[in-house]
Amino acid sequence: MIEIKELHKYFGALHVLKGIDLNVQKGEVLSIIGASGSGKSTLLYCTNGLEAIQKGEVIVDGVSVHSKGTDLNKLRTKMGMVFQQWNSFPHLTALENVALAPKIVKGKSKSEAREIARQQLEHVGLGDKIDNYPSALSGGQQQRLAIARALAMEPEYMLFDEATSALDPELVGEVLDTMRLLAEEGMTMICVTHEMGFARDVSDRVAFFHQGVMEEIGPPQQIFGEPTSEHTAKFLANVR
Amino acid sequence: MNQSISFFSGFGPKDLWFLPQAAWQTLVISALSISTGTLLGILFGWILSESKIIGAVTLGLVLDAFRSVPLIIQLVLFYNLFNVIGLAINPFWAGVIILAVYTSALVANVARGGIEAVGAPMRRASRSLGMNYLQTIRHIVWPIGLRAVFPSWVGVALGVLKDSALVSVLGHPELLKVARDLITRTQQPLLVLAVAGAFYFALSYPISRYAAHLERKWQS
Numbered sequence: 001m002i003e004i005k006e007l008h009k010y011f012g013a014l015h016v017l018k019g020i021d022l023n024v025q026k027g028e029v030l031s032i033i034g035a036s037g038s039g040k041s042t043l044l045y046c047t048n049g050l051e052a053i054q055k056g057e058v059i060v061d062g063v064s065v066h067s068k069g070t071d072l073n074k075l076r077t078k079m080g081m082v083f084q085q086w087n088s089f090p091h092l093t094a095l096e097n098v099a100l101a102p103k104i105v106k107g108k109s110k111s112e113a114r115e116i117a118r119q120q121l122e123h124v125g126l127g128d129k130i131d132n133y134p135s136a137l138s139g140g141q142q143q144r145l146a147i148a149r150a151l152a153m154e155p156e157y158m159l160f161d162e163a164t165s166a167l168d169p170e171l172v173g174e175v176l177d178t179m180r181l182l183a184e185e186g187m188t189m190i191c192v193t194h195e196m197g198f199a200r201d202v203s204d205r206v207a208f209f210h211q212g213v214m215e216e217i218g219p220p221q222q223i224f225g226e227p228t229s230e231h232t233a234k235f236l237a238n239v240r
Numbered sequence: 241m242n243q244s245i246s247f248f249s250g251f252g253p254k255d256l257w258f259l260p261q262a263a264w265q266t267l268v269i270s271a272l273s274i275s276t277g278t279l280l281g282i283l284f285g286w287i288l289s290e291s292k293i294i295g296a297v298t299l300g301l302v303l304d305a306f307r308s309v310p311l312i313i314q315l316v317l318f319y320n321l322f323n324v325i326g327l328a329i330n331p332f333w334a335g336v337i338i339l340a341v342y343t344s345a346l347v348a349n350v351a352r353g354g355i356e357a358v359g360a361p362m363r364r365a366s367r368s369l370g371m372n373y374l375q376t377i378r379h380i381v382w383p384i385g386l387r388a389v390f391p392s393w394v395g396v397a398l399g400v401l402k403d404s405a406l407v408s409v410l411g412h413p414e415l416l417k418v419a420r421d422l423i424t425r426t427q428q429p430l431l432v433l434a435v436a437g438a439f440y441f442a443l444s445y446p447i448s449r450y451a452a453h454l455e456r457k458w459q460s
Binding site for chain 1: 362365
């Protein structure tokens, strides 16, 4: 379980997150929606310790992420993260991209790591691309590669930071399908997204962020059907 | 090479043997200074990229000085300085040390470029997989950065190989010094310089061929 308590984050004088309280249960799919700059992505970065926080606490399976003694590298293997930019490692083949972290972080043997990588690449539908370099893959394929790379660490949580925002429109579908597949398999997911269809169909809950505040959170039918906050209503009216 | 100099002796078969010996000296000087200079330069480049402000005003300034003062002035200046402060150092080691520092100043910039070619998002992706700082440097930043700046490094290395000719001003019998001595004695400047030039080419060409081969391999 991920517990976020009274989380405050500043970039210099800029107050980006203004006291976020949020719990994510095992097996849950949470979508976070809201305008750019509302602090959604920053919340993900704070959740796996890529960004420091100024106040509050993030607890993942009982471990406080931002405490001094916490082994962040170990904790991050529990939380796969997929970014807006896929950041494939350009000097490695698809298979090597996925096999690298299991080998050097988890100490798997070379053949074990390659077997894991092969399975995960097949999992995301790239079974026929294992020997390709990223430069020979489309953006959608590279984003699925990034998903496979994160899954190879056998994470218990997956964090998606606008995973489809940088993709050409015709490539968005294949990545969303992969994310949908993970959700059906029971993966715990936090998805920062601009894909309202995905948020409505796949999520258990949807949270709406506005200027560093979580305005409201609830089941997708309620958020999309009868939002209680006028900010939410306005935002949804604009994106539709 | 210490026999008495007989002026205008003509170009004899013995003289042919001086040039390969001198070329070997050039090769040793270059290999020592390029390798140590490259290691130092990578370290400096890493410091520059990690501590932007402090690195730039301290180390960056020193390296700028070494990059901008002509090498021949550095050689004469430091060689004499070594002797003035009582560090008895022969022209060979003086040349190697100064060339190495000069190389490191050039490589530092190249190395910083390589490190900065791997942006924050790429590093974040690596860290998010649980790789620590050193693993990220070794498995992500190093290979990607190396591919990005390798051609620049080869340019630096070939440049230093040729610039090692300037060590001749300290009197060490490397290629250019020996060639000049031979010209004085034999009065055959065209022949001697052509042979000396051919030796520089013979030293440089394999390096650039091998570099081109590596680049092709990385691109595929």
